[in-house]
Amino acid sequence: MNVEREQGARERAVTALLDVAVHLPEQRTSVDEVAAQYGLTPMQVKVFRRYHKLGEVRRDPGGDLIDLLRAAVAGLGGLRGREQDVRYVVHARTFPSVVPYPLHPVHELCREFGLERASAFAVGHHACASGLLALDVVGRLLAADPDPGALALVLAGEKTFTAEAEILPDTTFFSEGASACLVGADGSRDRMLAYAVDQRAEYDDDAEQVALAFQRDYAQLLADTIHAALQRAALPLDAVSALLPHNVNAPIWRQVCRILGFPLERVVLENLAAYGHVFCADAFINYRTAVRRELLRPGEHYVMAAGAGRGAAFAAMVFEH
Amino acid sequence: MTELDTAADPGLRDRVVEEICALLPRVLKREVAGATAETTLMEALGLSSTAALELVLELEERLEREISVEELGRDDFATIGTLAGYIAANLLPEED
Numbered sequence: 053m054n055v056e057r058e059q060g061a062r063e064r065a066v067t068a069l070l071d072v073a074v075h076l077p078e079q080r081t082s083v084d085e086v087a088a089q090y091g092l093t094p095m096q097v098k099v100f101r102r103y104h105k106l107g108e109v110r111r112d113p114g115g116d117l118i119d120l121l122r123a124a125v126a127g128l129g130g131l132r133g134r135e136q137d138v139r140y141v142v143h144a145r146t147f148p149s150v151v152p153y154p155l156h157p158v159h160e161l162c163r164e165f166g167l168e169r170a171s172a173f174a175v176g177h178h179a180c181a182s183g184l185l186a187l188d189v190v191g192r193l194l195a196a197d198p199d200p201g202a203l204a205l206v207l208a209g210e211k212t213f214t215a216e217a218e219i220l221p222d223t224t225f226f227s228e229g230a231s232a233c234l235v236g237a238d239g240s241r242d243r244m245l246a247y248a249v250d251q252r253a254e255y256d257d258d259a260e261q262v263a264l265a266f267q268r269d270y271a272q273l274l275a276d277t278i279h280a281a282l283q284r285a286a287l288p289l290d291a292v293s294a295l296l297p298h299n300v301n302a303p304i305w306r307q308v309c310r311i312l313g314f315p316l317e318r319v320v321l322e323n324l325a326a327y328g329h330v331f332c333a334d335a336f337i338n339y340r341t342a343v344r345r346e347l348l349r350p351g352e353h354y355v356m357a358a359g360a361g362r363g364a365a366f367a368a369m370v371f372e373h
Numbered sequence: 374m375t376e377l378d379t380a381a382d383p384g385l386r387d388r389v390v391e392e393i394c395a396l397l398p399r400v401l402k403r404e405v406a407g408a409t410a411e412t413t414l415m416e417a418l419g420l421s422s423t424a425a426l427e428l429v430l431e432l433e434e435r436l437e438r439e440i441s442v443e444e445l446g447r448d449d450f451a452t453i454g455t456l457a458g459y460i461a462a463n464l465l466p467e468e469d
Contacts, residue, residue, distance in 0.1 A: 099426045103442055222423035264415050267422050271447065303422070303445075310446055 067191030068239025069371070070203070071130030074337045075123035076229040076327060077112035083225050083328070090219055100225070104301035107325040109227035111212065117150055118157035120209050124230035124333075125165055131205070131234055135166040140193055140204040144186035144332040145176040146360075147217060150210050158207065167205070179360030180298050181249065181367035183208045183332030187235065188247045188369070194237035204235040208332035222267075224300045225328040231336035245353070245370045246284035250277045255364035266364065271307035274359040274366050278312060281368035287353055293373075294347045295319045296338040298358035299329045320347070334358065348373040382461060389457035392435055393428065400428045410454030425450050432460060439465040 083106050087097045100106045112120060121143075125131065131138070143150075143158045151157055158172045175186040183206070190204035209230025212218045219225050250273060255266040282289060289312060297305050297319055309316045320338040330337055335356040342348050350373060357368040390410045397405040401418065414420040420428070426442075433440050441463040449459040 095427050095430055096423070098430055099423055102430070103426050222421055260419060264419065264421060268415060268447070303426075306443075307447055 066238045067187070067194065067244040068236045069187075069233055069242035069244070069339075070236045070239055071128050071234040072231065072336050072339050072343075073124050073127030073129075073233075074229065074231045074333065074340050075120060075127060075209075076110045076227070076330070076337070077115065077120070077123075079111045079113065080108045081111050082108055086218055086225055090215065100301075103303055104224070105321070105324045106225055106301060106328050109212075109225050109328045110229055110330075112228050116157070117209075117211050118160055120211070120228060120230040121157060121161055121207050121232070122164065124207065124209065124232040125161060125205070128205075128232045128234055131165070131232075134203060134234075136169055137199075137201050137203045138167045138170045138205055139197060139199075139202045140190050141167055141170045141172040142186045142190055142204065142206050143172075143174045144183040144206060144208045145174050146180050146182060146210060146331040148176050150213075161207075170205070177363055178249070178251070178365035178367065179363045180300075180329070180332055180334070181358040181360045181365040183231075183335055184247065184356060184358060184367040184369045185249065185365075186332070187233070187244065188249075190235050191237075191244055194235065197237065200237055202237060206233040206235055207231070208233075208330075208336060210331045220300075220329075227327040227330045229327060229330040229333055229337065231330075231333035233336055241350075241373065243372045245287070245372055246281045247367070247369045248277050248280035248284060249365060249367040250280070252364040252366070270359060271304055271311055274304070274357065274368075275308045275311040277359075277366040278308070278355055278357050278368040281355065281357075281370050285353075285370040287370060289314055291353050292355055292370075293318065293349070293352040294342050294354040296335045296342060296354060296356045297321065298334040299324050299327060299338070300359070304359070318347075332358075385464075386454075386457050386461040389432070389436075389460050390453055392432055393453050393457055396428055396431050396435070400424050400431065408453060410452065410457065412453050414450050414452060414456065420450075422450060425456070429456075429460065436464070438467060441465055 083100055084097050162172050176182050178185045186206045194202050212226050305319050320342050352373050355370050359366045394408045440460055449455050
């Protein structure tokens with residue numbers, strides 16, 4: 053597995069999530085409404101509602117990508133007064149292109165928030181697992197930075213600007229929204245203990261047999277990646293207080309839990325029905341929910357995990373709260 | 374648990390197998406010949422997991438009974454027979 057060669061020992065790394073903010077636009081749209089635009093049958097919609105536990109998605113019809121990202125960054129109280137310490141601003145993307153050329157919303161955002169000292173760029177090609185990839189990337193960059201007080205800002209969230217960005221057939225519905233996460237090279241809370249990623253390009257194919265094989269193997273591959281991350285963190289599964297999933301659908305997480313032997317009630321799935329899949333922002337949205345519901349106490353461990361269809365990348369990250 | 378314990382009722386399972394075979398052309402949108410309890414859903418019929426879930430919903434309407442899906446797992450979708458076995462064991466009680 054790729055995970056074996058992907059991350060070396062992370063004993064020295066103490067990458068920390070210093071603050072997390074999220075934004076979801078007000079407008080609620082039912083999945084029935086989105087499904088109708090794409091000719092789904094009532095039975096297909098019923099499958100999404102009843103089994104996949106999806107119900108509504110959010111839309112910001114009058115807004116652009118920068119409006120989503122701006123609202124998330126504006127909620128990041130930990131950033132105030134530390135703008136000059138931010139060295140990297142990274143947008144984690146599900147899709148490689150999210151705005152038409154020559155727009156650069158992340159650069160614009162840096163100007164708006166006084167983050168001129170930061171290098172701004174995008175991280176992608178792990179589809180919805182790119183959010184965890186971005187955390188790993190900035191963690192490495194900050195660890196190599198001579199300034200121990202250097203910070204990074206990881207942004208996620210996209211517009212549902214094409215059919216592919218609205219609905220993933222047989223799988224999920226996407227929601228507009230955004231997250232902003234302030235990351236430090238060190239810190240006492242939400243310390244990143246391990247990261248595992250498994251890229252399986254052999255499944256990145258539209259051929260029917262490949263698609264069926266991907267469906268068959270998906271939960272196992274995701275469970276294996278979670279196992280690999282826990283192994284790297286030297287933690288047993290029962291040390292995990294909460295699993296913060298990507299909001300793809302409920303059956304996948306039911307299967308993953310069955311394979312792992314992990315209690316489904318410890319997977320934060322309550323946002324599925326309200327938002328659906330918010331691109332790379334799911335884990336951060338579910339983090340906020342876990343904190344709000346006091347599911348995590350200091351010193352407890354949790355896992356952020358995501359599996360991506362396009363590009364077939366699976367990722368899991370272990371944290372100590 | 375509110376499910377009826379019907380796992381030991383082979384007659385019900387066989388009836389569900391028949392119902393599934395009858396519904397396959399509708400769900401797959403093509404003719405299906407010679408399907409039996411041993412026919413694999415994914416490999417032999419090319420049934421995606423979502424199409425299999427649609428099949429379960431169609432069965433609910435046909436049997437006029439609700440089917441508990443909380444425990445439905447990948448192994449249950451192996452063959453027509455395994456799916457029928459799951460459904461026969463997970464029909465929720467009829468509402469009075």
